[in-house]
Amino acid sequence: MRYLSTRGHPDRRRFCEILLEGLAPDGGLYLPEHYPQVDAATLAKWRGLPYHALAFEILSLYIDDIPAEDLARLCAITYTAEVFESDEIVPLRELEDGMYLEALSNGPTLAFKDMAMQLLGNLFEYELSRRGQELNILGATSGDTGSAAEYAMRGKKGVRVFMTSPDGRMSPFQQAQMFSLQDANIHNLAITGVFDDCQDIVKAVSNDLAFKRKYRIGTVNSINWARLLAQVVYYFAGYFQATGAQDGGKPPRKVAFSVPSGNFGNVCAGHVARMMGLPIETLVVATNENDVLDEFFRTGVYRVRSAADTHETSSPSMDISKASNFERFVFDLLDRDASRTRALFEDELGRTGRFDLSGDPAFERASSRFGFASSRSSHADRLATIRDTDQRFACLIDTHTADGLKAAREHRSPGVPMIVLETALPIKFAETIVEALGHEPDRPARFVGIEALPKRVVQLPADVEAVKAYVAQHCDR
Numbered sequence: 001m002r003y004l005s006t007r008g009h010p011d012r013r014r015f016c017e018i019l020l021e022g023l024a025p026d027g028g029l030y031l032p033e034h035y036p037q038v039d040a041a042t043l044a045k046w047r048g049l050p051y052h053a054l055a056f057e058i059l060s061l062y063i064d065d066i067p068a069e070d071l072a073r074l075c076a077i078t079y080t081a082e083v084f085e086s087d088e089i090v091p092l093r094e095l096e097d098g099m100y101l102e103a104l105s106n107g108p109t110l111a112f113k114d115m116a117m118q119l120l121g122n123l124f125e126y127e128l129s130r131r132g133q134e135l136n137i138l139g140a141t142s143g144d145t146g147s148a149a150e151y152a153m154r155g156k157k158g159v160r161v162f163m164t165s166p167d168g169r170m171s172p173f174q175q176a177q178m179f180s181l182q183d184a185n186i187h188n189l190a191i192t193g194v195f196d197d198c199q200d201i202v203k204a205v206s207n208d209l210a211f212k213r214k215y216r217i218g219t220v221n222s223i224n225w226a227r228l229l230a231q232v233v234y235y236f237a238g239y240f241q242a243t244g245a246q247d248g249g250k251p252p253r254k255v256a257f258s259v260p261s262g263n264f265g266n267v268c269a270g271h272v273a274r275m276m277g278l279p280i281e282t283l284v285v286a287t288n289e290n291d292v293l294d295e296f297f298r299t300g301v302y303r304v305r306s307a308a309d310t311h312e313t314s315s316p317s318m319d320i321s322k323a324s325n326f327e328r329f330v331f332d333l334l335d336r337d338a339s340r341t342r343a344l345f346e347d348e349l350g351r352t353g354r355f356d357l358s359g360d361p362a363f364e365r366a367s368s369r370f371g372f373a374s375s376r377s378s379h380a381d382r383l384a385t386i387r388d389t390d391q392r393f394a395c396l397i398d399t400h401t402a403d404g405l406k407a408a409r410e411h412r413s414p415g416v417p418m419i420v421l422e423t424a425l426p427i428k429f430a431e432t433i434v435e436a437l438g439h440e441p442d443r444p445a446r447f448v449g450i451e452a453l454p455k456r457v458v459q460l461p462a463d464v465e466a467v468k469a470y471v472a473q474h475c476d477r
């Protein structure tokens, strides 16, 4: 399998070449040259495989530069019941008839980002040792991504993590999760500023190519193809669980997924699964008040928001103004026309902050051919959904999952199982749970008392040079 850029760069790369990279050289995103097809016989063969074996089957369709036995081993050490708390790894639970929750949040940091990041940690360690190289990951986080990255990379050989976060702005639980790590290769940098300052610093460092090369700076953001690929697996796993044993000879049953969305990474993996032939009827994109994506799927207009126009909501991991993976889907929507994709994302978006596909036949295909639908939720919706789910099903869900469940109910079709992806556990967003229910959510035993653990964090001003100096000082090259 070779990978191409959505903006038409002539190079074709292999998996391990793009593993440690971000954007393609022309600013586009990497996608496979084609989507391997999975037929009914293959689906039947995969049904019943343990999660790590299913992951191996899917990954090996896309990765041909890691020997099969090594890839199988990496999947096996990643997706274990010890790390993800159950043999199913992503167990399904039925709420009302035909409505399911797929649990993706039982990994080390209690959010779905562990599903991909845990694999990434093992892939990075493997590939860096093969090359005899080191990598220094510089990131910015407002919560979930940073902790998922740190728990995935802790103790890994050849990798250091420098994670900036806005000083004092994460929830006490999130701060404790990250800052209590004592691993020597993990560096928490609390920046006196807001999340945008952290992001600007990371961008500025990445734009200093000499520094970047000298200190081998890398990232783990959501545009990384390996992260997306790892997420494809749980769409298959959810499908198998929701459709149960099937009669031989009958056409495979269809399902629908509802996906709490921000950067369009999670739901883009669903799109890839569907393009491979997984029988998905509908992919529901669930947004909060930051409704860039809902607006597009309703109107055909994609309009990036300014920082001032991005709301702080009670599902904060979806507070985005620009969906960084969206270009991948638009590329497919435009029948993989790279020059049109480039014209939209580089020229139009760069010039006007928006593009409009409303009059274009391609926009109609978003629902008719690609199965997309969307919804938007408010804070009041979140509270109502959390209360209702608690009362009727004795099931406590987090605020992001609540956005997904509300959207799912708006897009049900009769006889089609609907699977809502649970993207975090409620303890991460306890404040809103208390507002909805009047009491704190349960805390998994391994997190009891973490706020009292010693913290390993340094404070730095919102200054690029200060961050560079810290990184330089802590890379023994």
Ligand SMILES: *Cc1c(COP(=O)(O)O)cnc(C)c1O
Residues within 6 Å of the ligand: 111, 112, 113, 144, 145, 222, 260, 261, 262, 263, 264, 265, 266, 267, 317, 318, 400, 423, 424
């Ligand atoms: C990251 C995140 C999301 C959004 O996922 P995208 O892949 O960015 O669309 C939703 N919910 C939670 C809890 C998250 O951490």
